[in-house]
Amino acid sequence: MTSNKIMIAVLVLMLSFNFLLPLTVSYAAPLDNLAQTLTASTVSSSSSGSSGGGLINTIFSFLFDKILGPLLHLGSSSTTGSVPTTISPSGSSANPPSNVDSGGLKGKVIVVDPGHGGSNPGAVGNNVRESDINLAVALKLQDQLTQAGAKVIMTRSSDHTVAPEGSTLGQELAARVEQAESNHADLFISLHSNENSDNSIQGAMTFYNSAQSSPVALIVQNALISATGANDKGTSQANFYVIRSTSMPSILVEMGFVSNGQEAVKLNSSDYQNKIALGIRKGIVQYFSQK
Ligand SMILES: [Zn+2]
Incomplete structure (x- = not known):
């Protein structure tokens, strides 16, 4: 009723x-x-x-x-109100996700080479020293790669030259290559920051020397760009000593331009450095997973 x-x-x-x-x-x-x-x-x-x-x-x-x-x-x-929002961890997290590709680099020996150091600051612009940026990112990359299971060897872990102070540039660079060779590294990666007299130029680029290093250069460059959103200046073949003289696959990453005001500020920030390190890690994991 x-x-x-x-x-x-x-x-x-x-x-x-x-x-x-x-x-x-x-x-x-x-x-x-x-x-x-x-x-x-x-x-x-x-x-x-x-x-x-x-x-x-x-x-x-x-x-x-x-x-x-x-x-x-x-x-x-x-x-x-009730649509669930997924907050994904950003690359800036102080504790990067360790469950992602964890173990993907198990058994790999990777030499990380922060360019310059000590009496040689490298490029300097906008109150930023290349040697400091290179080292800061390298230390973060060391953590990232270690988390992914790699054995990481740093050519330097503080602000000093690799060869004894006062050595020639050739001796300094040879000391870096020697670390990669004597440790039978699977990969050598040198980190640098760029400069240009045209201070409007910005972006990241990755160099390789031999054909065997071309694939890893491309994969790391792409991963770096997608992690940072930096201007993509691509990969190029180059004759730099450290990538020419190493027998294993080796790349040299120019992470950005300290001569560009905007990019110098980013390169100097821990947040952006984390993004760079995370991007490079992703690229390296992808490279070894495809080999
Ligand atoms: Zn440099």
């Missing part, structure tokens, strides 16, 4: 609804429009040109909220 009363009440409601409304309203509105109507019930429709729009909206809101909404399991809250 109670249900009959409800049915009658609904019929009366529907009849009065039809009576109040002209026949221009379509009942076949798609569900997403319905949902929009539900969430926008307090906002008058700008597309309604009729002077009775406010009343119609009010009646609609009532019907949808009290009858159609519950029937269709549509509530205002379901389209506005």
Whole structure:
């Protein structure tokens, strides 16, 4: 009996609804429009040109909220407040995700070579020294690669030359190559920062010397760009001593330009350095997974 009363009440409601409304309203509105109507019930429709729009909206809101909404399991809250938001960890996290590609570098020996150091600061611009940036990123990369299972050897871990101070540049570079050779490294990666007299130039690029190093250069460059959003200056073949004289695959990454004001600020920030390290790690893991 109670249900009959409800049915009658609904019929009366529907009849009065039809009576109040002209026949221009379509009942076949798609569900997403319905949902929009539900969430926008307090906002008058700008597309309604009729002077009775406010009343119609009010009646609609009532019907949808009290009858159609519950029937269709549509509530205002379901389209506005309760959509779960996934917050993905950014590369800037102090604790980078260790479960991602963890172990992907197990058994690999990787030599990380922060360019310059000690009496040789490398490029200097905008109060940023290349040797400092290179070392800061290298230490973060050491953590990243170690987490991924690699055995990491640093040519330097603090602000000093690799060969004894006062050595020639040739001796300094040879000392770096010697570490890679004597440890039978699977990969040698040298980190540098760039400069140019045109201070509008910015971006990252990766160099290789031999054909065997071309694939890893490309993969690391792409991963670095996608992690940092830096201007992609691509990969190039080059004759730099450290990548020419190492027998294993070896690359030299120019992470950005200290001569560019914007990029110098980024390179000097721990947040951006983390992104660089994470990007390079991803590239290296991808490279070894494809070998
Ligand atoms: Zn350099």
